[in-house]
Amino acid sequence: MMRLGIVDYINMLPVVYGLEKNKVKFDGKIIRDVPTNLNSSLSQGIIDVGFISSIEYARGDYNLLPYCISSKKTVMSVVLVSKVPFEEIKSIQLSTEAATSVILLKILMRYAYKQKVSYGKNGDAELLIGDQALKKLIKKPKHVLDLGKAWNTFSNKNMVFGVLASRKNLPQKKIETLLDSIHLSYQWGQDNLNEIIDYAAEKTNLDKKIISQYFAGLSYSIGIKEISSLKEFYTYSKKINAITEIPCLDIYK
């Protein structure tokens, strides 16, 4: 049976709610987890396909499938929240759930803001992702940086945080069947977005208006623009030695 790993945040709901709630046919098992765990699960073959961190795609040997998690401008769910004004940050506490966002933050600090900081378990500022980040954001913290927006300002491109990838030896037929299900689930989600917003609001206690604004800023299909953004992100990732090679970005067919 196909084992599909999905990110355990509301960001995935517009794509996977239909699968999870049996709105469309799906013959497989869904495993929900945080990005760093999905990354290791796919690399160890505990799952067959998963929404993994885009940086992990460059670290392992995977097929790239035509879905992603990217932000049009502000992402809202990947934020640096600081106790001190931005220019005074000396140390940053990283999220253990994030991989891409950690590298993105390091790239931005080095090349966009040219600010030297240390990274660890404590800090003047904290990197948060997912629902936790959204919950913090609505409290309107004084010093906050949206990493989707920051990448957009720096590179003029939409940040691709996660990609859908599969193990290399998975039979093509299985991949095709899965992609059909995901496609139908995404379509179902677009046609029934209000139901998904209600569900996400119940799950997180966040305001429906905020969730609707959040979903409107996310995008899930991977095309020429996303590939170009990934290439630029990987180029910087290589410069800071976060990866050794820029991976092949052909979408698996």
Ligand SMILES: C=C(O[C@@H]1C=C(C(=O)O)C=C[C@H]1O)C(=O)O
């Ligand atoms: C947009 C987001 O990006 C997430 C961040 C990831 C990372 O930093 O590795 C991976 C997958 C995404 O779900 C989010 O957390 O909401």
